[in-house]
Amino acid sequence: MADVILDAKHISKYFYVPEEFKVLDDITFTVNKGEFMTLVGKSGSGKSTLLYVLSTMDTDYQGELILNGVNLRGQTQDQLAAFRNQHIGFVFQFHFLLPEFSVLENIMLPALKLGKLTKEQIEHNAYEKLKVLGMQD
Ligand SMILES: Nc1ncnc2c1ncn2[C@@H]1O[C@H](COP(=O)(O)OP(=O)(O)OP(=O)(O)O)[C@@H](O)[C@H]1O
Numbered sequence: 761m762a763d764v765i766l767d768a769k770h771i772s773k774y775f776y777v778p779e780e781f782k783v784l785d786d787i788t789f790t791v792n793k794g795e796f797m798t799l800v801g802k803s804g805s806g807k808s809t810l811l812y813v814l815s816t817m818d819t820d821y822q823g824e825l826i827l828n829g830v831n832l833r834g835q836t837q838d839q840l841a842a843f844r845n846q847h848i849g850f851v852f853q854f855h856f857l858l859p860e861f862s863v864l865e866n867i868m869l870p871a872l873k874l875g876k877l878t879k880e881q882i883e884h885n886a887y888e889k890l891k892v893l894g895m896q897d
Pocket residue numbers: 775776777778783801802803804805806807808809810
């Protein structure tokens with residue numbers, strides 16, 4: 761059986777301003793390790809809203825979100841920040857690269873902050889990621 765990396769169970773969400781509005785209605789799906797998924801829908805259908813929930817940045821929803829086998833329901837903001845640092849990459853439409861650092865340094869930043877590997881190992885891993893994308897030069 762394939763490894764489930766993302767398990768969304770009965771995700772629902774409301775907005776209350778300017779009036780009560782159910783933007784996400786009982787969304788259940790899984791994503792397997794190594795699988796690519798595209799989310800398609802007309803403008804205003806709730807794609808960004810769902811992505812904010814899946815990213816763990818929006819915690820105001822009903823249902824369960826399990827990433828890498830960890831149920832993220834009820835975790836503190838600090839716990840969620842630590843989880844994002846290790847498990848989630850998120851590229852926004854308006855990206856947040858730091859212009860004072862090189863491409864390589866931007867990729868290294870989360871691992872440097874985590875501090876689990878040496879700088880040399882982190883640089884090696886970051887460089888390997890660039891190679892996968894053909895961007896090493
Ligand atoms: N903070 C908010 N408060 C109230 N309503 C919101 C808020 N954010 C989004 N909405 C509404 O929720 C619905 C879904 O918005 P969302 O941005 O998730 O759609 P989308 O599918 O990403 O659209 P697009 O394709 O234009 O990016 C829209 O009707 C939007 O107006």
